[in-house]
Amino acid sequence: MYMKIEFWSDVICPYCGLMEHRLKRALERFPHAAHVRVVHRSIQLHPDLPRTGVTQRRLFDLAGMPRATGERTLRAIETAAHAEGLTPYHALDRTLGPTDLAHQLLAYATEQGRGDEAWSAIFRAHFGQARNLWTANEVLDFAAEIGLDRAEAEQALRSRRFLAQVTDDQREAERLGSRGAPFLVLDRTYAIPGAVDTDDLLAAITRAWREKNADPVPLTALADEDGICAPDGCAVPGDA
């Protein structure tokens, strides 16, 4: 019995860093966590920002949002993050940029079996230290710091071999109904579109697990049960 949790997020999305933390906490309390596989997927909220970055306050202006409104929202997220031990959590006093390279680096880290760790670390770097991770150099410095092979990571970015996957991730989220990040999908059956607290997240995971295991999804057979080997031998198609 398995459960797959797909977690779409963006490096610069303050609710995403918070949900990543809550997902870890929820799984610590989930008795079947050893059978849960978390798959991180990519969403880019601001692909068109300049690589030099734009401050969050300037971004409010660009989005036509009154600074007071934007600040109130982000301070509320910071307060929630602090209450859960994420201190500091720079949702407001930071610079945002395009995350295409960061996502490709994270896909490379995942291929190396280090995805979970790399996602946690990149949220800590961005929200904990207000780090910029928009240029290849910034991303590769981060890669080296978390123990990835810098030359290999550079090759992964240069070859763009993870670009299609990163782009596909976003298209897939949209197809599944996402209108932003974070976006969690449990076993392709349940969606959690946006941040919820750890208790609610654990309740959702528990519900999805129970329903899955109580009532298996009936599969549609696309072929007869022929040409099959069982403990008592193999059967050839057409045999009675």
Next chain:
Amino acid sequence: MYMKIEFWSDVICPYCGLMEHRLKRALERFPHAAHVRVVHRSIQLHPDLPRTGVTQRRLFDLAGMPRATGERTLRAIETAAHAEGLTPYHALDRTLGPTDLAHQLLAYATEQGRGDEAWSAIFRAHFGQARNLWTANEVLDFAAEIGLDRAEAEQALRSRRFLAQVTDDQREAERLGSRGAPFLVLDRTYAIPGAVDTDDLLAAITRAWREKNADPVPLTALADEDGICAPDGCAVPGDA
């Protein structure tokens, strides 16, 4: 857009080696193959055989199957395999054994990013060369031959860290309705229980792909769409 093909099989199952070959051929002809992920899963058809192995003919006797019937079935599989380029294909003249260690080795290879290759190679070793792969030494010799680190692989077997996964795989197949191997599941929606030819397999994959992409599975939302960040900013739960 992704598609996951789960392929349950056993190393000693002659239809499985054939289907592994056909799946590769079908994907070569499938235009979206780059977006298909094949996940190999484990089924053990004869976990109770002695590690020294038992010949296929002796196994007919043990199963109470007339040798002529069993031989006819397996010769038919060999003929099909030969016609598709798998020459030789020893479905009949071979020794079978318990595959728990082989499956754990394959799980280790998968963790190393070498799963696909290792599964192909183990079918070639068993059916192409009638190799025995039932003891730790036999399995580790095979591991070294395909370029895996023998000491690490030995540690993986000794620690049994893949044992639960191998056992879970089998339980999961049964839960999904499998009564033997091979058992293919497309995106947890369609089942192909048993061997089909490459054209039928490609048709099934194409159908599953089209239906998935034409008609996305509606997800059940387990939370309001609150606490979400979109390109125009983040929204706090409770905001209008």
